[in-house]
Amino acid sequence: MNEDLIAIQDEHKASFFVRLSRSLQSSWKSIVVAIPFFWLLFFFLVPFLIVLKISVAEALIASPPFSPLLDWSEDGIVMIRLVFDNFTYLWEDDLYVITYINSVKISTISTLICLLIGYPIAYGIVRSPPTTRNILLLLIILPFWTSFLLRVYAWMGLLADQGTINNFLIWLGLIEKPLRMMYSEFAVYVGIVYTYLPFMILPLYANMEKLDMTLHEAAADLGAKPTITFFSVTLPLTMPGIVAGSLLVFIPATGEFVIPDLLGGGNVLMIGRVLFNEFNSNNDWPVASAVAIALLLLLVIPMMIYQHIQGKENQP
Amino acid sequence: MSNNIDFSERPWLDPEAEPFIRIQGLTKNFGAFTAVDSVDLDIYKGELFSLLGGSGCGKTTLLRMLAGFETPSAGRVFIDGTDMTDVPPYERPVNMMFQSYALFPHMNVEANVAYGLKRDGVAKGEIKRRVHDMLEMVELGIFSKRKPHQLSGGQRQRVALARSLVKKPKVLLLDEPLGALDKRLREQTQFELMNIQDELGVTFVVVTHDQEEAMTLSTRIAVMDEGQFVQIGTPTEIYEYPDNRFVANFIGSANMFEGRVQKRVDKNLVVNVPALKGELIVEYSAEIADGSKVWLAIRPEKMSISTTLTDTNSVNVLSGIVHDIGYLGSMSTYRIELEDKKIIDITYPNQHRPRDGKHLAEWDDKVYLKFDPSNVVLLTR
DSSP, X not given: OHHHHHHHHHHHHHHHHHHHHHHHHHHHHHHHXXXXXXXXXXXXXXXXXXXXXHHTSOBOSSSSSBOOSEEEOTTSOEEEOOXXXXXXXHHHOHHHHXXXXXXXXXXXXXXXXXXXXXXXXXXXXXXXOHHHHHHHHHHHHGGGGSOHHHHHHHHHHHHSTTSHHHHHHHHHTSOSSOOOOSSSHHHHHHHXXXXXXXXXXXXXXXXXXXXXXXXXXXXXXXXXXXXXHIIIIIHHHTHHHHHHHHXXXXXXHHTOOHHIIIIIGGGSOOHHHHHHHHHXXXXXXXXXXXXXXXXXXXXXXXXXXXXXXXXXXXXX | OGGGSOOSSOGXXXXXXXXXXXXXXXXXXXXXXXXXXXXXXXXXTTOEEEEEOOTTSSHHHHHHHHHTSXXXXXXXXXXXXXXXXXXXXXXXXXXEEOTTOOOOTTSOHHHHHHHHHHHTTOOHXXXXXXXXXXXXXXXXXXXXTOOGGXXXXXXXXXXXXXXXXXXXXXXXXXXXXXTTSOHHHHHHHHHHHHHHHHHHXXXXXXXXXXXXXXXXXXXXXXXXXXXXXXXXXXXXXXXXXXSSHHHHHHSSOOEEEEXXXXXEETTEEEEEEXXXXXXXXXXXXXXXXXXXXXXXXXXXXXXXXXXXXXXTTOSSEEEEEEEEEEEOSSEEEEEEEETTSOEEEEEEEOOSOOBTTBOSSOTTOEEEEEOOGGGOEEEOO
16 A cells, blocks of 8 residues: 555656656746847847937936936826937038948948958869868958958057058158058058958858859859859859958947047047047937947948848749 | 771871870879879860779879869970960850869859850840840749759759850760769760760760760760779770770679680681689680780670580580579679589679569579680680
8 A cells, every 4th residue: 555655756756857857948948049049139129229228318407317218297297208309410410420321331332342352262262172271261250350450450550650651661761751541531441451451351261161062063064154153153153251251340340439539639530539529529329329320320221122132032 | 998987986096187186195293192094185176085993093183284273294285286384264165063063052044144244245135145145045944943952962963064065165074963863864974965065066074983984975985094094995895995904894894714825717706714624715806925925805795604504625615603683674693602612793684574473593593604606705904
């Protein structure tokens, strides 16, 4: 009798553990999904909503320096205050429009230069023998081991009027007075292309590595000269890499602050610097937030359109 | 003499025929490794020529030199009388069907087939018509808008074939054309290939490691080993009259006996075979000195098997014990252990149904094997 009871209890226990492990297993899946979900929620969506909230507030001389979203009136009614003046202000003031256009122009040209330099580099790495390939990839990643700020300061030393490049050219006798390179758009292009080139090369490399080289032979066999093969086979098949690399360069370059500030000085208008000035010099948080939101829309909307088109194309 | 013989089916026998592809002393070195070692070969118009050999024998390298993907280290390649050795692949009148098919994944079937015609600057209407006709021929008309990844292996293979044929090349090179197909599809495609070849009169050069494929497809076969040709001939010549032990063993299977020539009796030779402690009689007309070391090859299907010895006087009779039987339905393969433990293989058709539940021979039965002197191949190397 007793033994039977114990056996039944054991069975209960066993089934309890089985159920526990099963529910743990299924909850593992939800945990794995939950980690990135909460990460994005707390570190992206919530800050974004705060910025969005500030962008529709009014600037006040107070702490914090903007009006609250919700107001309790005296008779206990909640009032929501939304002010869109900041956005209309952005549109009406030429400075912001010009700065946006200039930012997009600089980052577009930088992206194209990165592509022109990065594509042959990535192709060369893919085509090199495996041992050399790893060394070359390491060299691409190597600059990341030094602080980004230090590298920009190094460029200041190189490009300055009394900098290494000018001194060297004068020593060679090619020029008599120093070339003016610092505090110009040229310096900003140099800085952005230099900094973001690896972000172009790495996705291109990942994409090209999968490229089937017999396709080139097939094209040649069917009568295509090397340039035609490139435009009809290689280029279309590496397009995903080109798009990924270009986005990785274009998006951060548009909002770039450090490079235009240090290398461009006051001569190059980019949206990152305007944003910085609104926050720190003008202490106008609502306008600064509006600038940030507008920048986000400027970048996200074209991407969403692109993704939409891509999604349609991939459907059979 | 030559006026009386019709050479149209066998142009290689005609001393006056111009070879369509002429390969002279062609060599390819990869560093210290010689993939193709100074080979000479003539291929005639309309032939379906196979390069057969194991992996690493140099057959693919040779084909790639014909296509222009590899530059020869030495030697020359002529196609239709023109020296093609230094001509880049995109200017050769040659198309290749790749082992992996190498279809352009970003283009649909139609665009894949049209690719070569576009490069030649053919008029749009004409491209459309020829692509359409070609896709009809390989029975893929309804799939013309599909992308390669939406097709089955057999369909992809037909697209690759259509793409390489649509330019009407003088020579079509095929690299393991049937390698990736299952057995049923292979057989079907083999015959399709032969029909297309017949219809279009294109010269085919096929690389394969599959001897069955080479035997059914080819007008002639070149057997390759270590970068050189070990024998070139028709499927019958290669199988029935192998030149050497490598070919005899590589094509089909053969039971091999080592021996020495004892004496000549009319058209036959008496060969002493130590392994059998006896003699075998071989039909052999060419001159050979007594005492020469030779190898005798007997194909498994060239022997008969029985459990009783009817004529005690007959020559070339071996006796042994049935060691293993493989029943294949239409025929059976037997492994017979001879008296001195040597094992030989024989295949014999099952002409009768089993009687009393017993086949012709069963495990551990004593059997007698017989073969005619004319069915033994004598090899000197």
